[in-house]
Amino acid sequence: MALTIRSVASYNTHKEYSVDFFGNDLFVTVTPTTSVIRRWINAAVFYHRRWHRHRPLVVGVGVQWTPFGYYDPPADTLQLCVGKRCIIIQLSHCGHVPQILRRFLADPQTTFVGVWNYQDARKLWQSGHGLGIAELLDIRHYVVNSEGRSMRTFSFEHIVEGCLGFRGVRLDPGISMSDWSVDDLSHAQILQASVDAYVCCKLGVLGRLWEV
Template sequence: MVSHVRTKRAYSPKCAMVSHHVRTKRAYSPKPHKYKVFEVDCYHRCFRTTVTAHPGVVRDWIFKMRRRRSYQLRRRELIVGLGVQWSAFSNNPAATLQLSVGRECLIFQLSRAHRAPRSLRRLLEDPEVTRVGVNNHRDVAMLESTKHGLCVGGVLDLARLARYEGICTSNHLSMEVLAEDILGMQGVKKAEDVGRSNWDAVTLSGDQVEYACLDASLSFLMAKALEAWQWTP
């Protein structure tokens, strides 16, 4: 699991976690049949994370995000952390898509969704939005290969940007290395067993939510620190 991370699960008092740094807490969710809410606390930064397979929830999340970030949109400075998870032994190219802006994160269960909303397609294709990730050369192709056929206007690889800026020079830059060098977050770990788990599951575990949330949320924080909106994917 991720060191220095505490996850509060929003709807279940019981959750099998691996790391003693992870805790769960039940919280109120107005529509638990449509979405579940988690709070992922990493280095005193709390990311409110919505997990859903319902297009309407995705549409509302994007609408609220655009409204809150209208200033950055007008200045073409909007950054969106983006990540994709898939199951190694599944025919689904991408099981989940995670997006992060500020302290808000969305995990969209693509393999469980009957459709993708137009607002999501516009966000992924918008040339004025800077989408970022780490070692994401496969993400675009995997999203296009899903049953939803999601087209992405480009995703900036923060590992490549960090090398260009001279911040990190290693040939094998991982999320853990970048988080330490750019954000000063020492000890962040992405558990391989979680990465290889069943991302097509109806209900994602707390470990999976934490893994997916940090994948997108740390990308957002690093891109903001690097002022990534000035670069072209």
């Protein structure tokens, strides 16, 4: 599988990584820090307005939590992707979240796209920050493969292969069910979370989901 990740920088406030997704370089920030979250959102909006003002903003969204018996756990992380810029916000380590994040997530003019995400909005609300989000689309309901067939019931792996032509890109259940509340996320967790959000953003743009 042509997916790799490498560490770029480590600071007290955040860590930065580079993910190679079949030749596409994704820049990934992992942080619980308010100022870093604020800076990422401002930069994402700025670059979108500068280079893609002809269309609405499309954001890939993913939410991770740590399964624990019969307990219904809240979100531990929120991953966002705009273009090739991704951020993984460690909600379980945030003292508080900036108001700009609340406004960003609540903007009805922004198209938010995830996959197999029927629990995500509830998990965000259950987090210690009570985060709300505007309409969150599930990419499965809108994409079709090269033969024009709906992929509503397909796995993430088959959606990526059918729509983007890349094989072997799967969401590993073992990683999905790992501990997302840890201080230092593993490279495997960061890679999966960022690819999840990036693919959803990419397909949201290709499918012009702001028109649905």
